[in-house]
Amino acid sequence: MSDNSLDSLTFYFQQMMLQNQKREFNTQMTPVFDGMPARQALEVQDREEIYQRQIQIRSQYAFYQQSGSVNNTSIDSISQKNICLKPLKELKKIYLKDCLTNTVMKDCVVYVKQFTDAAQVIAANIGVEDEMGDFITLTFYNTFKVGTSLKVLDSNFPKGQSLAIKNPYLKHTSSGTFVLRNDNPGNLEKILGPPLKSIQPISEKDKNILNQCMNLKEQGNKCFESSQYQEALDVYQKALQMLQQQSQLQSQKEIVNLKIILFSNLSQTCINLAQYQNALSFSNKALELDSNHLKSLGRQAQSLKFLNDFEKSLKVYETINNSHKKDVSKEIKELKQLLQFQQNGCKQIDLLNFAADRDQQFKLSPYFGPIKIGFTENKGRGVFTTKEVKRGDVLALEQSLIEPEGDKNHLYSIGINSDKTTDIYSSVEFKIYLLHLIQESVIVRKRLSYLYKGEDFKQLKIPDLSIYKYDYYNPEDEEIILTAQDIQQIIKFNSTQLQVQNELGNDPITNRTMLNLFTSLINHSSKQNVSLTRCGRYCAVVAMIDIKEGEELCYDYLNLQNLDTQERKKSLLTWNIVE
Template identity: 25%
Template sequence: MRFQKLREKMIKNFSSANNPKIILEHFMENLAMYQMSGQEQMERYRVQDKPVPVFKLLTNAKDLLRYSPIRVKDLKIEQTHFSKYIELKIKVSTFKGQGFHFIAQELEEVKDEDEEINQIVSCSIYNMENTYDVRNFQEGQKFVVLDPYFRFGNDCSPFVKIEDKSKLILLQKNKSLKELIKGAIQEMTPLDLKDYGNKAFQQSDPQSAVSIYSHGITKARNALESQSNNQILVALYGNRAQCYQNLKQFELSLKDCEDALQLDPTNLKNQFRKAKALGFLDQEEESLKQLSELDENQSNQDIQEAIQEIKQRLNQKSGIYNYSNLIKTQAILKNKSDDFVREYIGPIQIGMINNKNRGVIAKSQIKKGQVILVEKAFSTNEQRQDLKFELEQTYVYLDHPGNIPLLRNTQISMLSAVKSSQWVKYLYNGSNGDLQVDLNLIKQVDTDCIEDYKISYDEMTQMVKLNQAECWPLNKYLADLKNMKKKSYKERDFDGKLSAIWPVFSFMNHDCYNNTQRFSIGDVLFVVANRDISEGEEITVQYVARNLSQAERVDLFQNAWKFTCQCDQCLKYQNIPQSLKEIMKIPHNKSLNDQQKNQKSSDMLVGYPFVLQYVIENDLNKHFLAEFHAMQQEMLAIYGLRKDVESFSKTWNYFKIHADIEDMCIIKMVSEKAFGKDSKIYQEISQSQKELFMTIFNNDKELYENYG
C-alpha cells in the first residue's frame, strides 16, 4: 500500500517535479503534518534543557579556496557538484524525521516575488542527530553546503542532500563564506596561490584549480604593479585558461588567453592555448593558421597533435569522421554521454510521407557511404557513474521494468535541461503524427520559437516506448563480426546494445529495405547511407533485425509500434504464391534434430530453384525479400558444405545485391572454410566485403586493419 501511494504521488508530481512553488507546497504539507502530530513539541521538549550544539569548522580554511559558488537555478538533478558551494539561509524552520528537513533560500535579496520563489530549494540533513538538533536549523540561519548533491526524491521532488559533516558550514549571523576565504587568502601571495592551483591541477581537479587561480588573479591585480607580479598574473591567466580547456569551457579559456597576451604578447604557451580554443569555437581555419605559424618546422608534438584535432573538427563540420580515433577517444571517457564529437545534420528535412505521417526526406542527392546524421543522445539506458539510482526512486516505472534506466535518465534530462527538452512535444506519441516540425528548431535549443512545454508521465512513457532505438556500439559490432569464426551464430553475444532517444533520428521511418545503416560510438549515433539516395527520397531505417521471418516482423511491428508495414518489399511479398512462401519459411524452422536438419537441407535443395525462378521471372531480385534473403544465405552454407563452387558462385551473385557487412562477413567465413583462402570465390567475396567496409566507414584503413 505504501509503495502504491508513493508511486501515485510520483506520477502526480512528474511534470512539475522541479517547480519551486510545488516544492514549497509539498514541504508545507509535510510540516503541517509534523506539527499536528505533536512531534515538533516533543522534539523541542527533548532538547530544551541541553546546551545548543556549537558548530565547529571541520574543513581546512585553505581548502575552501578550491570552491566556487553555484546558484540554485544551476543545480543539476542527481549530480554532485564537485568543487562548488551553495550559500543559503533557512526560509522555513525545520521539521525532524529521519533527518532535518527545511526550505532554504539564496542570500541575495530580490524584490520580484517570482524571482524570489526561484531561489528556494528543499534541503535534508542526515546522520547528524548526535551533532546538532532542531535549534541549529531555525529560520534565518545561514549555512554553506560544499560539493552539493542535488538528489531526486522518492516523491519526484529534488532536494539538496547533506550527509557529511565536513560538507556543512553553519555561519554566524553576520558572517559569510567569502569572509572565511578572505582570511585564508590574506596569508598567501599570488605565487602561493599559483602553486596551490598547480597542485590541484596535477591532482586532475581542474575545477578546483580554476577557483584557486581566480583568487590568485584577484590578489595579483590588486597588488602593486611590478614586472615580476605581471609575470605571475600571466601565468595565472594561462593556467586557468588551460583548466577551462580541460573542462571544455572554450569561451572562458579564450578570454583568459587574451587577457594574458595583453600583458605578455610573446608568451608562446598562451598563444598556443588561444589558437586551440579558437578551433573549438567554430573558427577552425583561423585556429589552424595560428597553430601552423607557431610551428613552421612542424617539430612541436603538442602543436601538431592540436592541428590534427582541429582538422578532425573541421572535417566533422562537413560530415567526415575518423571512426578509429573516435573509438580511441571514447574508450578513455568516464561515461558514454561525455562530449567528444561534433554533431552533424546532412542534407535532410522533415516532411509528410504518404501513409506514414511524418518522415525524413533527402533535400539533395546522397551518395552511398555519405554520413546523413550524427546525433548525441538526449538520454540512454546507461547507468552513469555520476547519477545515483536508489530502488524506491524507480517505483514510478513499475509498468516498464525493462526500461527503467532509460525512462529515469530521460526524465532527469528533461528536468535538468528544460530548453533542450522542448523538442519532446514533437516526438511521436501515437496521436501527433501530423504535427509540423522544423528540423532546425529541434537542435537550436536556445530559440524562443518553441514554447514551454510540460510533459506528463503517461506522455513520456508512451513517447519513450515509440521512439527509443537500439544501436550497436561500433567497436563491439565489428569485433563481434571479426570473431565470428570462433562462435556459431547462435552462440554470439548480442548483449551490450545501446538503447537511447535520439530526437532527429526518431523521425526516420522503417522500411524492410532501408537505405541507411546506423551504429554508435559512446552515446553518439551515426546514420550512413548504404546505397545512393535520390533527392526527395525518404530516408529509412530498420526497426527490426534483418534475419527475422515475415511472421516475426509483422508481430513485432504490431506489438511494439502498432503499425502494419506497407513498404514495397512487404507488398511484393504478399503477392508471392503461398506454396513458395512455405518453401521460403524453411530456414526459419526452429528446434531441429539432426534428421530434421538433413530433411530441411533436402527440402531447400529441391525448393530453392522454384523460388529463384519465380523471383527472376517477376523481377523481384531488386527488392529485398527478408525470407528469400535468409534462404539464399542458407543455400550458400549448404553449397559450401557440398563443395559445390559453381552453385555457390551463382547464388552469391544474387545474394550480394542486398548483402550488408554482416552478411558478407558470414559468407566470407563460409567460403574460406569450404574453398580456402586461395580460391577465386573467397578472393571475390573478400574484395566485395572490403569495398563495402571502406565505403561505409569513410576509407578508414586503421579501422579495417583492426576489424575488417
C-alpha cells in the first residue's frame, strides 16, 4: 500500500484479525450460490446499477458525516479471517469470472480498474472492472472512518486507478446482490505505474472483423454438423488467425469470448477426428482464457481420457461435477474404474462387473491391452502379446458388430454347430443386417474391409490397432467398396456361432451368429490360451493361462464341441484350416 496511513491501519487490522481468528460469527450464507463462478452470478448485475448506487450512497453521506462515532466494522466471519500477507508476485492472477461465490480465492489476485467514484456509508465502495470487462462493486470495510470527507475518499480512491485485490472474496449478499467484499485493507493494493489497459468500446472497423470471424465460426459449425470435420477445422482456424492478427483487440471481451468458443470448437472437432493431442491443446487454450468454460472442461476431460490419462481426466470431471453442478457422475464412475484397471491390470471379473453395471445406452470405450497385430506363418494375420500377461487379464474388449440377442449380463459360450453351418452362412437376415450396417457407416466399412482376405494371403494388410479404438474417419481415405461376394467371404471366415443359454443354463438356444471386427483376427489352435467372453454388448478376449511376451493368442474355434477327430477336421476345413 503506497499510502502511509493505510499502511499503519493495515498493520493494526492484521493484529486485530489474528487475535480474533478463533471467534465464530453467525453469517447468513446463501448455499445455492456457493461455488458458482462469478460470470454466472454476475449476469444479474448491471453496470448502470453500480453507478446509481454510488450516487445514492454519496447523497446519504451528509447524514453519516454527523455520526463520526459509528463502528465501521460489519461482521462477516469469512471476510474477517481473510488475510493475505504474500506479495503480489507470489499470487496467481485470476479474473472476476474465475471467482467462486462465497469462497475466498486463496493466494489469488484480481487486477481491476476503478470506474466509479468512491462512496461510503459504513463500508466504502467503488465500482471496478477487470481486463475481461467484467465489473462488480468492491466493498471495503475498516479503511475509512465513518465521516471521512469525500475529498479524502477521492484522493485515496480516484476514478481510473488500478487496484490489486488479494484473496478476492465474492459475496452473495442478503439483499441478493454480489459484491467483492474486503474487510482487510492489507488485501487491497494500489498499482502504481501505467494503469490497467483501459477497456475501450469496440470500433466500427473492429466490429467488422469480429463479424467476419463470427460468420466463419457459423460456417465452421455447419461443416461440423454435417460431419465435415477437416473443413470445420480449417474454417475455425482461419477465424482464429484473423482474430490473433488484431493485436489491439486482444483484451476486448467480445474477442476473448469468441476466441474461447473457437478454441473449444476446435477441440471438439479434433476429438471427432481422433486427434486427441491437438484436442487437448485447444481445450487448454480455451481454458487459459476462461478456466470455468464448461464445454472446454468437458472436452479437456474427454481428450485426456482418450489419451489414457485417466487420473487427470477424472480430476477435470470432478471439477465439472463439484464446482459447476453438472452431473457427470457416470463419467466419473467410468474413469474411476478405468483408473483402477490401469493401476491393477484389467481382470475379467472387474470387467464383467463393470459391463453389467452400466446401462445399454452408455458406450463403453473399446479396450486393448498389451497386444499387437502381426503375421503368422500359414495362418495370415494373428494377434500377439507385447509383454507377459497373467491368467484372467482382459486383453481386448470390443463391441460386437453383430451380436446375439439376450440378457446383457449373460455369459455365452462360443462354438460351431456343424449341422447348421450352411444355414448360418447363408442366412438372409444376417446378410441384410450386415449390408445395412455397412451402408450406414464408413468406419464399419473400413474395419470390415480388413477382414476381406482376397485371393492371396500374402497381400493381407495389417490394420493399425487404433482403427478399432476410435471412431475415426479420415475423409481423405480411399472409398471402400465391398461387393456382395466379398461380404459373403468375410462372413464365412469370421463369423462365430454362439450357443446362447437361458437363465437356468439348461436350455441352449443355438444358431446365434456374432461378428467381431478385431477379435476375428485371432487364429485357431486346439491349444488355446485365450477365451472369448460376452459382456453385455461387448466381446472380451481373456487370458486363460499366463502368456509370455511375443506369443500368439489363439482360441479353439471348435472349443465346445465334443467332436471326434474326423468331425473336427471336417468342420475346420470350412475355414480352410488343417489342424
